[in-house]
Amino acid sequence: MLKIRVWAICLGLVLCGPVTAVQAVRDRLELDVSCDGCKQVGRKGANADVRRIVHFSRTALLSLPMHTIDTSTLWTTSARWEGPRLADVLARAGFKGRTLRVYSYDGSVQDIPIAFVHRYEPILAYRENGVELSLRNFGPLFLIFPRDQHPDVLASEVGSRRFVYQIKHIEVR
Ligand SMILES: Nc1nc2c(c(=O)[nH]1)N[C@H]1C(S)=C(S)[C@@H](COP(=O)(O)O)O[C@H]1N2
Numbered sequence: 001m002l003k004i005r006v007w008a009i010c011l012g013l014v015l016c017g018p019v020t021a022v023q024a025v026r027d028r029l030e031l032d033v034s035c036d037g038c039k040q041v042g043r044k045g046a047n048a049d050v051r052r053i054v055h056f057s058r059t060a061l062l063s064l065p066m067h068t069i070d071t072s073t074l075w076t077t078s079a080r081w082e083g084p085r086l087a088d089v090l091a092r093a094g095f096k097g098r099t100l101r102v103y104s105y106d107g108s109v110q111d112i113p114i115a116f117v118h119r120y121e122p123i124l125a126y127r128e129n130g131v132e133l134s135l136r137n138f139g140p141l142f143l144i145f146p147r148d149q150h151p152d153v154l155a156s157e158v159g160s161r162r163f164v165y166q167i168k169h170i171e172v173r
């Protein structure tokens with residue numbers, strides 16, 4: 001009887017474990033973009049509907065134009081990364097500022113000048129070689145720059161710092 005129960009539990013883990021894990025990661029493909037003391041473009045005036053946080057759902061992220069960057073990173077050999085341009089996400093949020101403060105699920109906080117984003121056009125990658133990024137594999141969003149195309153800047157210490165992974169929230173300042 002005990003044996004049967006143990007087998008039933010094992011079977012349950014095999015059948016349900018991966019599904020639950022995949023579901024948890026799917027539910028995390030989302031992003032908050034907020035604004036700290038910055039201006040929201042095109043929303044001036046007394047009746048301006050100033051939103052301080054814009055939430056991007058999974059559907060919203062997947063419906064932005066998808067871009068591809070083929071590059072290695074500090075952690076991986078050459079791969080194809082796919083996702084929306086960070087600049088497009090910022091434009092959609094409508095916040096204007098000078099610096100981004102990027103918060104990750106691992107508690108890391110990195111500041112990136114917006115001029116750097118416009119210069120190197122990174123994407124918020126949600127896929128590597130066609131596979132959606134899991135939290136374990138740098139997901140749900142990994143800021144990818146064209147490192148192989150500009151190794152002088154992007155493979156340096158300062159550049160490497162800006163490859164922020166496990167992103168959950170971006171604050172415009
Ligand atoms: N989410 C997250 N992204 C991150 C970091 C981090 O700690 N957490 N470290 C940054 C820094 S400082 C560098 S140099 C590179 C490599 O960091 P790591 O290998 O120590 O994580 O990733 C960058 N991206």
Ligand SMILES: [Mo]
Pocket residue numbers: 157160161
């Ligand atoms: Mo670093």
